Amino acid sequence: MAIENPSNALPDRTRSGSLSMPKPKQLRPFKTAEVKILLLENVNETAVKAFQKQGYQVETYTKALVGDELIQKIRDVHVIGIRSKTKLTKQVLDEAQNLLAIGCFCIGTNQVDLQTAAKKGIAVFNSPFSNSRSVAELVIGEMVTLARQLGDRNMEMHKGIWNKVSKNCYEIRGKVLGIVGYGHIGSQLSVLAEAMGMSVVFYDVLQIMPLGTAKQLETLEELLSMADFVSLHVPELEETKNMIGDREIKSMKKGAYLLNNARGTIVQVPALIQGLKSGHLGGAAVDVYPKEPASNGPHFTDYPELLDCPNLIMTPHIGGSTEEAQRMIGLEVSSALVRFINEGGSIGAVNFPEIDLRAIREDDTDVVRLLYIHQNIPGVLRSINEILADHNVEKQYSDSKGDIAYVMADISNVTQDHLQSLYEKITATPANIRTRILY
Template identity: 45%
Template structure:
């Protein structure tokens, strides 16, 4: 990766894929970025490599795969924006070792997911999936059998984070009793109560909803053993990650009636595009609501995500701040009006900072302020100086020669 220096915003090429929200485009333009390339869909591998080779900032959603191979072509790339919640589609280690911070929007679709989950809880408790399926086949089953209000019922939330807490607050407003389980001790909102453990939650809940991240610990965490622990006829909702639930075990329990119903928005294997077929053992089961990974897919959520991620990318490009980067040392920086700012991204090995400071000492450039943060693999140092453009350019050239340097930039 070649070091870069600062240049006019009109020369900074912003590549936005997969129909990123117009709020993001507007944010970049309002900030002075006019060289914006837009695509409504993800790109084929060969075209993606061509486009990313020319880009300084790239924004994607969930379908574009930024692998180590793709990133090896991104020699100008300064930052990546994931205009979504997850970052599994990006090789975070490869990006970090290339000196490229990755930003996402971990909270902007929280409300959209929570609303879908609560709506599905009501539908499941009323037996709507089965009744809808019967009507579509010309049947008619006007009966109260198996149909219940959610008021007074117990909702068990597995994973009491930003989405889980929102689900709990909305559910309580409907009169539900809320219990939750999390691997960390969490402050309960409203009248929610922590369960004694996962088994306790499963045994007590009329509806179980999953809101855990995708980690090695959560992969397949909800299988046959957990299904067996659930109350007879209880319902399961998964709007977290597809790898969390053993779909085969769930399908068997739904077919046998051990579980009353389920609403599944995420799957272990999902189609790459809207034209590809969806295959799942849950297809054809009347007591299941199937949705195509649209928990956060509302116009409001996409607008908020566009604003949040664009703001992070612009702040990094303009200022060097890396607050909330998912793969990079986090540095919150003040404005540098009246100063020239130099950014030095390097492998986290001993002696780099002393070599950085030695460059300024040898060239007689006084340091106004210095900020340093490190990750296990990468270090990020930001230096504000009072210097001419010629002096700053000379300093940057010297910094780039330091062994282990990944990238350098100058912000005037």
């Protein structure tokens, strides 16, 4: 079933006699039961229910899929939902013939080839803010755990060792927290840390208004030299890869603590191991790794030397893994995907022009919505407007992002014959990537 094909008959509709605001028109040229959704990596049940409410077919897996199994599954689905383990490379996306959108039910999107997706007219949505509180709370717990050496005492007790000590165990009150990256997570962490009696300094490449009494520093080196705890909250970019290495760790105060709940490529693991074993670092917490297993189980063997480091908290990328965060992520991403499928709105897409139009009223029986994804080259809008010249364009909105542009237009006085002709003319334009007509 090609969702793009507008060959179905226009639905019969009657005008409402109610004095209340007209209901939005259901913009669907397709049977919702034919829309196929593939959800991997145990995406939260809130998303599953949201898709099922629309009448879509929903297939779920608790694990990531790789290789031929992933390619086989993605070939005929219209939407795929993933978390951080599934890798949607160019090779995989080239096999996805019907794919309209990708939902990353997490913060990051580095597991998706965003450029390839955009060139194929596939919008990618994520949830950049929904797990901010969960990660911030985890960092607070890690700092207390490291300062009191709770991880080591816990392991000793499990081995039957009673080791009641206070040496090198501290309160976090009165200590300096240095936050690298003062975005949604970093700023929330700042507020929580100050409530615990800590002083907060932060470094960010952007000039940002501090919350509370936090102070922005001009250089990373200045932050490293004065912080008792250094917590990393930056995205994975070329300029952030390997940003914390041997030189940066040696620049930290002796006995300071390093926490990485951002991306695994930010900290050089050998330098971290050396800093812990030499005693220069008082401890560390690591939730992310340069290479992570695709599924749960006994697969984590790439960093055996970490296992012998003192006062080290190791967790399996669970910063956002709370019921509250996953529920909010499920709601946010599924809502964006449903809106894109049913109405064409792309607000929140990370690789795509973000545009939207208010819903067509239910009593506008002869109004259809044109969705035209195309190459961003000169003269395209002129060609489209010439094609639409025989119709009444009620609303039109267009925008571009890089090489991709997107046009939404609501057109009235459209008959079934007009629909097919309009679709054929639009798809025949040289710049066309993907065209859909919703009604």
